[in-house]
Amino acid sequence: MLDFVEINKDNIHWYCKFEKIFEEELNIFQSRIYPHNSDFFVPLIEKGLLKWSYLFYGGKIIGAIWLEKEHTCLRTAKLGIFIADKEMRNKGIGTKAISRYINENRKAMKLTEVTLNVRTENIRAIRCYEKCGFVCEQRYEKANGTRVMSMIKSL
Numbered sequence: 001m002l003d004f005v006e007i008n009k010d011n012i013h014w015y016c017k018f019e020k021i022f023e024e025e026l027n028i029f030q031s032r033i034y035p036h037n038s039d040f041f042v043p044l045i046e047k048g049l050l051k052w053s054y055l056f057y058g059g060k061i062i063g064a065i066w067l068e069k070e071h072t073c074l075r076t077a078k079l080g081i082f083i084a085d086k087e088m089r090n091k092g093i094g095t096k097a098i099s100r101y102i103n104e105n106r107k108a109m110k111l112t113e114v115t116l117n118v119r120t121e122n123i124r125a126i127r128c129y130e131k132c133g134f135v136c137e138q139r140y141e142k143a144n145g146t147r148v149m150s151m152i153k154s155l
């Protein structure tokens, strides 16, 4: 059973366990495991600019998910997600988590679309996002040679 546990100042310290996994393995897939400006996450949450939760599955915290907006007047949020526990990947959890998280937060965040960036070689993530209704918006290459796809889902 998948649940979301909202991140707050009392449980943010659990996040540090992801940092080691990020250094060891997750950084192959993504450049960050934190939302932007996460040092100031409490006011961002209070202003409705950020929803950020642990993914809780089978009695364990297995990863995290967030939706972040750059400005309150915008109707677009960027999605971030990772399942740190390798054994929990490829079981449909990511697809369920993303669909539910967007549905549960779209009204409160006043969203009409969600966007994300994904490395083009990350086939599993792309497939997961497509199953959630995201489509490719554009492809580009970063200065460091990383090839990236921007994806979008209209709500």
Ligand SMILES: CC(C)(COP(=O)(O)OP(=O)(O)OC[C@H]1O[C@@H](n2cnc3c(N)ncnc32)[C@H](O)[C@@H]1OP(=O)(O)O)[C@@H](O)C(=O)NCCC(=O)NCCS
Residues within 6 Å of the ligand: 026, 029, 030, 063, 081, 082, 083, 084, 088, 089, 090, 091, 092, 093, 094, 095, 096, 117, 118, 119, 122, 123, 124, 125, 127, 128
């Ligand atoms: C990306 C991530 C959140 C997806 O969650 P998930 O629970 O693993 O994904 P799902 O199981 O819901 O969906 C994965 C799909 O990719 C497919 N897939 C996996 N590897 C594949 C491959 N090499 N080629 C084609 N399809 C592949 C799976 O079969 C599944 O599709 P299906 O249900 O049609 O069979 C998770 O894998 C993860 O955290 N990965 C590491 C970090 C990461 O990549 N973060 C995203 C950065 S943008």
